[in-house]
Amino acid sequence: MSTREVFTNWPSLEASDQEQLLCGTTQHSLSVEFPPSAMYRKRFLKHIISELEKNGTEIIEALYEEYTHLLSLSTEDANTCFKIYPNPSGKDFVLRESTNMISQGTTGLQTWPAAFCLAEWALENSDLLRKKRIIELGSGLGFAGMLIHASCQPEKYIFTDCHENVLHLLQSNINLNYSEKTEDAEWDPVVGLQGCYQLKSRATLCTLALNWETVNESDLSLLSQGADVIVAADVVYDSSIIPSLVRVLSAFLRSKESIAFIASTIRNIDTMNEFTGALEEASIEATVLSSPTNKVFVYDRSTPFRILQLRS
Numbered sequence: 001m002s003t004r005e006v007f008t009n010w011p012s013l014e015a016s017d018q019e020q021l022l023c024g025t026t027q028h029s030l031s032v033e034f035p036p037s038a039m040y041r042k043r044f045l046k047h048i049i050s051e052l053e054k055n056g057t058e059i060i061e062a063l064y065e066e067y068t069h070l071l072s073l074s075t076e077d078a079n080t081c082f083k084i085y086p087n088p089s090g091k092d093f094v095l096r097e098s099t100n101m102i103s104q105g106t107t108g109l110q111t112w113p114a115a116f117c118l119a120e121w122a123l124e125n126s127d128l129l130r131k132k133r134i135i136e137l138g139s140g141l142g143f144a145g146m147l148i149h150a151s152c153q154p155e156k157y158i159f160t161d162c163h164e165n166v167l168h169l170l171q172s173n174i175n176l177n178y179s180e181k182t183e184d185a186e187w188d189p190v191v192g193l194q195g196c197y198q199l200k201s202r203a204t205l206c207t208l209a210l211n212w213e214t215v216n217e218s219d220l221s222l223l224s225q226g227a228d229v230i231v232a233a234d235v236v237y238d239s240s241i242i243p244s245l246v247r248v249l250s251a252f253l254r255s256k257e258s259i260a261f262i263a264s265t266i267r268n269i270d271t272m273n274e275f276t277g278a279l280e281e282a283s284i285e286a287t288v289l290s291s292p293t294n295k296v297f298v299y300d301r302s303t304p305f306r307i308l309q310l311r312s
């Protein structure tokens with residue numbers, strides 16, 4: 001009987017059906033290799049157990065054991081999980097993420113809604129990104145970049161972030177998703193740039209430690225020569241980082257050919273107005289672009305999004 005058929009008798013399940021249910025869900029090889037959040041698995045099993053109990057069904061030991069195992073997980077295991085995201089151009093992406101929006105002093109250990117919005121926009125505007133050298137600011141864990149890399153075939157894609165733990169997890173997510181294609185390939189430091197690595201056999205991907213607040217003008221100038229398009233998602237959320245973000249954008253947009261696409265969730269219109277005001281002061285022209293029309297990813301759409309195109 002398949003896991004789906006098991007549910008036709010629900011909530012009356014024989015012992016063998018209960019075993020099958022476990023094998024097809026929390027003990028499935030995919031779930032064991034890339035476990036979803038412990039909270040999700042706990043809620044799922046708690047619901048199953050309570051429905052079976054309500055129905056007076058005798059519950060197998062393995063079901064209780066699996067549930068108590070989840071209750072006893074270490075904080076580290078309970079605080080990270082794997083998420084699987086569809087990739088319309090190939091194999092789904094698997095990302096290790098934090099279960100908390102803010103953890104270890106950063107917002108970068110989870111994929112934020114504007115990353116999905118940017119990815120959906122990129123799918124509908126791939127011509128603007130194809131064969132370009134793209135740099136992403138505040139990449140976080142890399143979902144938008146991987147999607148753009150897979151769907152828009154840029155000449156080069158540089159992920160950047162400032163937080164050490166974010167860069168570490170970003171790198172391991174890239175390795176996880178590109179391991180098949182890269183096989184024995186190694187990450188090499190890029191000459192002249194601190195903290196920048198590129199993959200030997202796929203030099204189209206790169207990660208770089210870039211802090212808007214501390215990056216010096218000469219590194220910015222060197223980097224800006226290597227990028228035609230700047231992208232970012234959910235980086236306009238804190239007034240205090242707007243001046244340094246705009247300084248970095250100005251440097252990248254110094255060349256008239258350069259262009260930036262910034263996707264933001266509008267949680268606080270004052271912060272967004274502050275950002276657009278700072279862009280104006282820096283003589284950066286901002287145009288609001290149409291939002292993507294196709295819903296490809298499942299994410300919280302309750303707060304409005306804005307995609308800005310920037311040019312100097």
Ligand SMILES: C[S@@+](CC[C@H](N)C(=O)[O-])C[C@H]1O[C@@H](n2cnc3c(N)ncnc32)[C@H](O)[C@@H]1O
Pocket residue numbers: 106107108109110111112113114115137138139140141160161162163166210211212213232233234235237241244
């Ligand atoms: C809200 S998260 C968005 C992450 C990712 N773009 C997404 O949408 O899922 C903001 C990101 O900006 C990065 N960030 C914040 N301040 C930064 C700075 N001064 N320099 C570089 N990156 C920064 C954070 O580390 C974090 O990854």
